[in-house]
Amino acid sequence: MTSFGAVVPAGSRKGSEDIAVRVENVSKRFRLYHERNQSLKAAMLRGGRAKYDNFWALKDVSLEVPAGSTFGLIGQNGSGKSTLLKCMARILRPDAGTIDVRGKMSALLELGAGFHPELSGRENVYLNGSILGLSRKQIDGKFEEIVEFAGLSKFIDTPVKNYSSGMYVRLGFSVAINVDPDVLLVDEVLAVGDENFQRKCSEKFAELRDSGKTIVLVSHGLDTVRTMCEKAAWLEGGVLKDAGTPAALIDKYVETTHVDRVATQGGGSRWGSGEIVVTKIELLDGDGNPTLWVHTGDSATLRFHYLAREKVKRPVLGFGIHNLDGVHATGVNSREAVAPESVEGAGYIDFVAPRMPLTAGSYDVTVAIVDENNLHTFDFQTKAMRFDVGRGTPSEAEGVFAIDGLWKFE
Amino acid sequence: MTVVAEVARSRELLGNLVQRELRGKYKRSTLGWAWSMINPLALALMYTFVFSFVFRAGSPVGAHGLKSFPLYLLIGLLPFNFLANGINGSMGALVANANLVKKVYFPREILIIAQVLSWDVSLLIEYGVLSVVLLVMGNLVIPFLPLVLLLIVAETLFVIGIGLALSVLNVYFRDVQHFVAIFLQLWLYATPIIYTYSFFRDHVLAVPVPGKVPTHHVWNHEWLLWLYKVNPMVGFSNSYHALMYNLRFPVWTDLVWPVVASFLTLAVGVRVFRKLEPRLAEEL
Structure with a gap:
């Protein structure tokens, strides 16, 4: 099977203390039920629980995320990248293999999960904070920062059920990002809120990255991975296809996947x-x-x-x-x-x-x-x-067009 | 004992979840916490009417000649309601928090424990009010309250054990909760709450008591009484009655078996929960 310890080049392989997340031979199986029965009657008639097919969402995946790096997981829908992230977050338990996460981990999978609609923003900050592993004292210290980051100072004592979906997500993001984790797992939630808030989020990520935190990012946005990540891994059909630097990996990824292009035309x-x-x-x-x-x-x-x-x-x-x-x-x-x-x-x-x-x-x-x-x-x-x-020349162009021109330093 | 360690580490979360349960429970109701009192009071009134006036059952005699069916009833009914609410709440806890379970990692036992503890708070308030009433009626319950508290702790472990097992089973088979609803009804009648233990022993089972001529000869088998007492709630209920109504130390079997049973139930509950918990995020 494919196994890439190569995320850290084999020659300069560092000690285990430099690895933030170690994924070893991880496999995860899902049960695809033919006919879901959640009643005892149905179960007895069938003699056992529902029949199901096994679906291997991850097959013998091994990789290492170096501490302090920003690591991207790319792949098409159903490639297993979100499953892998959830396994790292301990939400799903692998059927085989082990995952070691060093340090405090926080996962941005769904923002505001666990908010209670009847409680105020303030109460929910404390509640959500403790779900994410913060103590009351720690939240006290960060409270102002959290509220200000979310831009909700005026509404913090309003029940969150009266929040707009944008406000809800902003508060959720703000709590999660301020947990101050050593390892942050992010699943495509960067695109929340308005432009102003997105900019704040990007800055916060950059800040976390610069302060030596490890970030694992699952994204469809290849550009995000290319600009933010130092390492990336590419999953396909639950198998690790390749890993390495994002630029090379993404080029390879696009080259391979665009072969399907002709077939998907129309x-x-x-x-x-x-x-x-x-x-x-x-x-x-x-x-x-x-x-x-x-x-x-x-x-x-x-x-x-x-x-x-x-x-x-x-x-x-x-x-x-x-x-x-x-x-x-x-x-x-x-x-x-x-x-x-x-x-x-x-x-x-x-x-x-x-x-x-x-x-x-x-x-x-x-x-x-x-x-x-x-x-x-x-x-x-x-x-x-x-x-x-x-990506070509210029390699760092944003927008749809790279304007033709020359730089001149006088 | 990793369970204990993990739960201990998450005690802050536990506290917050209990608070969430409590705050959410009566939010937006005008009477708020008063509902916690009104429900058992209404039940007590109903049962008192049915038993004292319709069936003309005599009230049991307590300490200092205390004769009050409603008080006797509430002493047993409140902890039973705690059991029933705790179990029902636990069964709903995982399903209701599916969003949380699927998106965030934390020891999932916490959801069940928080649910049960929130009902503990209700029980303590209700029992507190009841104790005041008992004091007013002349029952000096204060010296017996520490033991009552210990019993409540034991019963809490019992309920958490049942809650842990049933909550995961309910995720796999949603009709567990319907069975449990029926079972809880039976359980109430299988526990000396709306009748007294001695009435059941002497008049229903008619177990021969030395020096007492049995009134009926229906089921005069000692083992039937034994079977009846396997239900830990019999011991709990008897002990609560002894301590609060009769102001005396309970029969030791009524103390020992419920406590032992509580620990056993908790151990089984933790086992079942641990066994079925890994696939929880997928099955919900």
Whole structure:
């Protein structure tokens, strides 16, 4: 089985006191019930409890999280990364193997779990704090900080049932983050509250990281893992596929998983009169080889194959690019390009981007062929193709676009 | 004894959970804590009406000629209600806190213990008020109260033991709670609360007592009485009655067996809970 002690390079392997979380040969089995029976009658009729299939959510996973590091767990839905986190948090018990966590642990799995709706914010801070392992004295000392961080000073004596969901989550986050753990386990809860609160959260995480705390982070947001983590592990189907530095690991991860891309294409819609249609869209790398994967700053070409079933006068091809959040990144068309008077039969039109300006992520291409005056639509396809952009130059660009330009220090 | 150590470490959480239970219980009700008194009082009134006026059962005679069916009844009924509430509360505790169990780690026994302790608080308040009434009626219960407290501690262990076992079983089979509801009804009648122990012994079981001519010859078997007393609540109830109603030291078997049974029950409860607890987060 795959086993990666390699999270800490084997050669410079440090003593066990430098490992914050040690996961050894952990397997976790879930029971998938065919027909759940929670009544004795049903149980007796079947002679025993319900029949079930075993589902191994984790299979012989071993890894080590170095103390003081920020560690990312990546993988697709159902890969077992959340299960592993819950095992670390001792919420689930592994069926085989052991997990050692050194120091005080706090898990951010669900914010405000255990809040009592009838109790006030103040009472719930104490209650939740003690659930997370803080003593009354410790909470007394942090109370102001917690309330201020959540931005709820005015409402702290109001029953939490009257809180908005945002306030609820903010208070939950604020308590959990102020537990001052040695090891913090986080499951995709970074995206809570408004922008202002998110910024505060990121700062708090950075602060914890800088003060030498260990953070284990489960995320779908590859960017989060890339920017925040020093180490990462990649789970697939309950098995540890690989571990290492996030940049290399994520590139490998995206490269492997985007193979499924072609199969998962579709989901878009298509209309138009059909005299001329786009039959295929290809992404070509700088060497002209088809790919689904380019890097920011690399040369790339979008090749639109078309088939004109009859002679079409001055068609205009346009395409748009959206990221997966639906943000319209760009949209251009060939109206002003040098084009033949008419086209007929099969052929292709290239759009060459000398330096791919899109930042790392996945993108959908929408394509259309219309007449010269944009009055008639021959073919319109949304989400006609999806491609990935990997981190390139500049490697630390945020937003959808990396603006083309040069830095000059005088 | 890792259980004890872990629970001891979480005593602060335990305190907070008990507080949460207590605060949540009567929040938003106008009478608030008075409900804790009103419920047993209403029951006492009902039973008194039925037994004293309808069936014309005589009131048992206590110390200094105290004759009060309602007082006798409450002395036994309050600790029994504690048992029933504790067990019912425990069975709901895991399901009600499913969100917590699935998302945060802490020793899960705490939820059951907190539930039972919150009912302990109710019992103590109720017994406190009852003691005042007994004092007013001329029963000087004060010297006997320390022993009463010790008995309550033992009964608490008993209830926690049952609560631990039934709470996890209820997660796996939700109809456990329906069985238990029926069983608790039977249990009430199998315990000398609405009747006296001596009445049951002399008139129902008719166990021959040396120097006393039995009135009936229905079931004059000593072993039946023995069987009856296997129920630890018989001993508890007898002891509470002896200490608070009759102001005398209980028969030693009525003290020893309930205490022994409490520890045994607790041990079994902890075992069952530990056995079934690992999959709790998945099964809830």
